[in-house]
Amino acid sequence: MKQALTDALSERGYETLTPVQTAVTDPELGNSDLLVSAQTGSGKTVGFGLALGPTLLEDDESFGPAGKPLALVIAPTRELAMQVMRELTWLYGKANAVVTSCVGGMDMRDERRALGRGAHVVVATPGRLRDHIMRGSIDLSGLRAVVLDEADEMLDLGFREDLEFILEASPKSRRTLLFSATVSGSIAKLAKTYQNDAVRVSTIGERQQHSDIEYHLMSVANRDDEKAIINVLRYYESPGALVFCNTRATVNRLTTRLSNRGFSVVSLSGELSQNERTHALQAMRDGRARVCVATDVAARGIDLPNLDLVIHADLPSNSETLLHRSGRTGRAGRKGVSILIANPKALRKAARLLSTAKLTAEQGPAPSAEAVSAQDEARMLADEAWHTPVAEKESEGVAKLLELHSPEQIAAAYLRLYRSRQTAPEELGEPQPFDPRDAKAAFGPSVWFSVAGGQNAGVEVRRFLPKLCKVGGITKDDIGAIRVQHGETLVEIRKGSVDGFLKSVGPKMEFDRESPITQIDAPSAAQRGPKPKFKPKASTAPVDWNDDPAPRRKKPKAPTTKDKGKPKFKKRARPEDSRPEGVVTPLKKKGGKNLAPAVGKANSKKNKARRAASKNPSN
Known part of the structure; x- marks a missing residue:
């Protein structure tokens, strides 16, 4: 491993590498192509960053002046691409690497200028990268490596054509690293087409799936779901929590309720602009917000620091979605908690999801108001402030308090002040077994x-x-x-x-x-009625079409044939006037009055005079 990368890991606090990081940096792999399957949150980003080091730096310890890109990293979503760029920036920082991004939703002119100044590594989403290639904004002739991060997600989102276009435009001598949570038939076909004798690396199955995550299945009474979420947030008091919902409407409703209850909360859904999404994620990273309510699509690929708690406000549709959601916590060796909230009717589905995912969860009721209060008291008594010596500037105030009030009164006042600053827990009903x-x-x-x-x-x-x-x-x-x-x-x-x-x-x-x-x-x-002819697939998820909608494409118009028959309105030829010269035959009006035939414009002076004459025949 290059010294610059080793120093960066040490400064970041890395003492040991995760299994996937160890596997992809094996010296025996050399510069071979890799097909890597690893679970979410296993440290894949740092892993392929370390694996690319020898390929990009070769015999040097640092990068030279930036020019044509040496590596492409392609990610399915904007948030994941920006996260990858941040990770590679600190990892390659001591090697003087220039890392830039090309993602949808950003100003394309700024990206073009950044590419013109030169970059060593470009992190991009498939659609935007294809646009830059077609416009000639990026030169791929110097590429040494291409990384497809979460390739299965990109295929699911319909980026196959874009990926094939990008790989076809890349040099054949490049090194290709393909990372995917699962290796399906489509992934295997993509690897066979665009990789050269790829080495298969798999860390799934070496240990229990998501072993760093503690799962809980909490039963609640009907209509107590949102109250239970409030109590769970209060019970754990995590510095960062992610609450998953299935629809945008649920995200909006739950965000409003949590905000009204005093939680610092942000939301992520398809209705937000890129700037709003960026501000929401930055608020979580800065600690200005502690709860993020999101849909599955909007939260795909995000990595938030200190995210210790994941709550499934709505049950996921399948076990893969459950693993993906829960993988937002317990990342890179950190511990995390994943909680499924289920009313009596949904308990059986929740148990089936856990069983399919081969996960073991502790089952029980959601935290009651009394349990939350007891946890608050335990946190208060364990606060480090009790072990901090009294400062000199505080001694005078302490003496006054002891002079005016008894220790019991001071303790009671402190307890009341402490509780007043906390969101009050909710009273929950007793969940009844569903029959x-x-x-x-x-x-x-x-x-x-x-x-x-x-x-x-x-x-x-x-x-x-x-x-x-x-x-x-x-x-x-x-x-x-x-x-x-x-x-x-x-x-x-x-x-x-x-x-x-x-x-x-x-x-x-x-x-x-x-x-x-x-x-x-x-x-x-x-x-009870016939069974449906077609059984829905187990992997079919409830879709919120407002989140990450597919691009609209104009349907080709059907060829039209002109009607060669008679026109709808045909101008009748004026019949020859067979009346004797000087004789004017009055026309019948619907009202019954006779009018002189109009010649030319109806409101011309002559026609007005004729109508006036017909009304006064005596003149």
Whole structure:
């Protein structure tokens, strides 16, 4: 390892390297291409920075004057690209490297000028880098290495064409390092096409996945989810916490509630501009904000210091998303906590996610108000201020307090002041075990009816329900389950409302003229309706289309053919005047009055005179 890189690591406090960093810096690898699979938060950025050192510096200890880029690092998102640039800047700082970025959302003219001044390493997003290549802003002829960071994410985001374009434009003699959390078929195909005899490096499976992260599954009562999040934040009092939501609307609502409760909070979602996102992340890094509420897409790839707590306000859709979210903490050897908040109905899904991800979580209720207060007291008693000697400038004030008040009064006053500065915890309800039969029991006794016509008649519940309420003289609260079968629709009606329902539909028992209604016994389990033809994929995530939307592309217009037939409006030829000379035949108006035929413009002087003459024939 180059001395400049060793010194940079020492100043940063690195005593040992992580497994992935050790693997990619193995001297036996030389300058071979690498296909690396490692979990999130394993120190990959510093790892490929160290691996590139011998390739870029060769026999030198520092870089020479900046010119054509020697290395390209391609990342899927702006935030990750900026994070990589910061990491490489301090890592290569003592080697006098110039590291610049080319990412979407930034001024392209500034980037072009920076490239013109020269750079040793360029960190970029695929789309923006392709634009610079096509405009001739960057010269890749001097490239020695290309790094694809989180290649699986880039393929998932649809950057395959951009990556292939960039790799085709790069020198064939380059060294290619491909980093991916998983090596799927598409990743293997990309590696086979653009890498030369790549060496496979994998650190996943050498130890338990996310062993530095402590998982908790906390059950809460219905509608207590946000209260539980407040108590969790108060219980741990982490210097940095990341709260994940599935939609932008949830991010906005939760951010507002936490801000109103006194938390220093920022948000990350697709509706924010690049400047707003940068300011939010900088506030977390500076310590001005301690909580960040974000969607999955907006938080992809970010690395925040002192991030010890991750809270899943909404459960992730699959185990991969769970691992990606949790990987924001417990990075580079630090310890972290990942907490899943689940109401009774969602507990089974949460347990399934943990099982699929091969994770073990401690299960229990969310911290109560009493538990938060007890934790506050423990933190207060463990404060280092109790062990700090009384300063000379403080002795006079201390003496006055002891003279005026007893020690008990001083301690009580301090305790009240300490608690007043903390956000009050929430009172939580007792979570009840979820039983699907509870919904049936809550609805009460019921009677089932069959309405002729179902899927074969195009019945849709959203249209069927209001019509049923109108025909039966009931409300939607009186209706339980609605099961649309192939040839009939089964409806559950509360027993207390059946008499009014029968009276409203009348003795003919008709939903409409072609749909009679029949009272039946409770349907069997086999009548719950057909299963969907296509089972959704397990990896399919709920998408917030406002976050990181796909670029709009104009659809090609269908070829149009001009209508060669008669025009829609055809000007009629004026018939020849067969009237005797000097005879004017008046025209009939809709009102019944005769008007002289208009010649030329309707409001010309001649036509006005003709109309006036027709009104006064005596003149």
